[in-house]
Amino acid sequence: MSELIENLEEYALSADAKPKAMFSQVGVVGCGSTGQRITLMIATKGIEVVFLEVSKSKIKEAREELEELLNRRIEHWGMTDSEKRSTLSRIKGTVTYADFKNCDLVIESILSKQREFAVEIRKDIFKRIEDNVSPDAIIATNSTNSIITELSAHLEHPNRCISLHFSTTAPEASVVEVVRAFHTDRSICDKVQVFTSLIGKKSIPVAESAGLITVRLFVGLISQACDVWMEGVSTIEEIDLAMKNGLGSPLGPFEFADKAGIDRLERWMENLFNEFGEQQFKAPPIIKRLVRAGHSGRKSGMGFYQYDEKERKIGVNPNIRNRADKNK
Numbered sequence: 001m002s003e004l005i006e007n008l009e010e011y012a013l014s015a016d017a018k019p020k021a022m023f024s025q026v027g028v029v030g031c032g033s034t035g036q037r038i039t040l041m042i043a044t045k046g047i048e049v050v051f052l053e054v055s056k057s058k059i060k061e062a063r064e065e066l067e068e069l070l071n072r073r074i075e076h077w078g079m080t081d082s083e084k085r086s087t088l089s090r091i092k093g094t095v096t097y098a099d100f101k102n103c104d105l106v107i108e109s110i111l112s113k114q115r116e117f118a119v120e121i122r123k124d125i126f127k128r129i130e131d132n133v134s135p136d137a138i139i140a141t142n143s144t145n146s147i148i149t150e151l152s153a154h155l156e157h158p159n160r161c162i163s164l165h166f167s168t169t170a171p172e173a174s175v176v177e178v179v180r181a182f183h184t185d186r187s188i189c190d191k192v193q194v195f196t197s198l199i200g201k202k203s204i205p206v207a208e209s210a211g212l213i214t215v216r217l218f219v220g221l222i223s224q225a226c227d228v229w230m231e232g233v234s235t236i237e238e239i240d241l242a243m244k245n246g247l248g249s250p251l252g253p254f255e256f257a258d259k260a261g262i263d264r265l266e267r268w269m270e271n272l273f274n275e276f277g278e279q280q281f282k283a284p285p286i287i288k289r290l291v292r293a294g295h296s297g298r299k300s301g302m303g304f305y306q307y308d309e310k311e312r313k314i315g316v317n318p319n320i321r322n323r324a325d326k327n328k
Helices: 002-011 033-043 056-075 081-089 115-130 148-152 186-198 214-230 236-247 253-260 262-276 285-292 323-327
Strands: 025-029 048-052 091-094 105-108 138-141 161-166 175-180 202-206 305-307 313-316
Touching: 025 033, 025 115, 033 048, 033 056, 033 081, 033 161, 056 081, 056 091, 081 091, 105 115, 115 138, 115 148, 138 148, 138 186, 148 161, 161 186, 175 186, 186 202, 214 236, 214 253, 214 262, 214 285, 236 253, 253 262, 253 305, 262 285
Parallel strands: 025 048, 025 105, 048 091, 105 138, 138 161, 175 202
Antiparallel strands: 161 175, 305 313
C-alpha cells in the first residue's frame, strides 16, 4: 500500500507546481486604522493578506485591533464567529519585506503627517517592495495626496505602479478610485479591475490630482459645514440632521468628520491647501482646536461629538458651544 502511494506521488503536482490564482495573496504596508480596514476589506473576500509593521509589538497591537473590528461586526449581525475566525486565519503580520515575495499586489498605506516628508518615505517603501516581489507584482499606494508618478519614477519597473484609493471612512462604499501613473501599463489597469471585482468594488478611473474625487469634495463639505456653524446659522446636530434628512446622506458632515478622524481631516486640508493655495481647503479654526486638544473623533472618544467605549454617539462635545444656541 505504501509503495502504491509512493508511486502515485511521483505523478502528483508539487506545492511549487500547483497553479496559482491571480490575487491569491495581497500585501499591505502599514496596519494602522486605514491599513486595518483595507486588510479586512480584502481578507473577508477570501484573499490572504500579509501586512507589514515596524515591530512585533505593533503586529500584536494590529491583530488585537483587527479582532475588535470584527467583534463589532458580529455585534451588529454583520458576521458570524466562524467567519471571523476564517478571516483572521487569512491575515499574517510581518516585519520583513521578503514576506511579500508571493504577493500579486502590495498596497502602501502608511500614516503621513507632512507631505514632503511622506513622499520620501513612500519612495523608499516602493523601492523596498520592488526589491522583494516578483516581476509581475503590482505596487500601489492608498494615498490621495501623493502623486503616483512621483513615487514610482525612480523604480526599475515604474510601469507596474498604480494608485488605489479605498474609502475607509465608508467601508461599505462600493467604489475604488484608480489612478494610472504616467508610466503605468494598460494591462496593470485591467488586472486592477479584476482585483476590485474580486473584493466586490467598482473601479473609478481618476486623473492624477491631490485629493482625487472623494477627499477633495469631502474636505469642501466639512469646511462649509464648519463655516455655517461658526456663523451661527444652526447647531452641529441640526446641520447634520439637515444633511441626513434633507439630502439623504447616511451621516451628517460633523459625524463624517468624527468617523474619518479630525487629525486625518486636518492633514487632508493642509495638503490640499498647499497643493492648490485655495482658502476653501485651509483647515478651519475649530478643526485645529480639536486636534490640539487631542479630540480626533470616534477613535479618541471625543470630536464634534462625544462617544462611549464602543464608539456610540452620546451627544455634542461639551467643550464646544453651539453658537446658534445663543440665538434661540
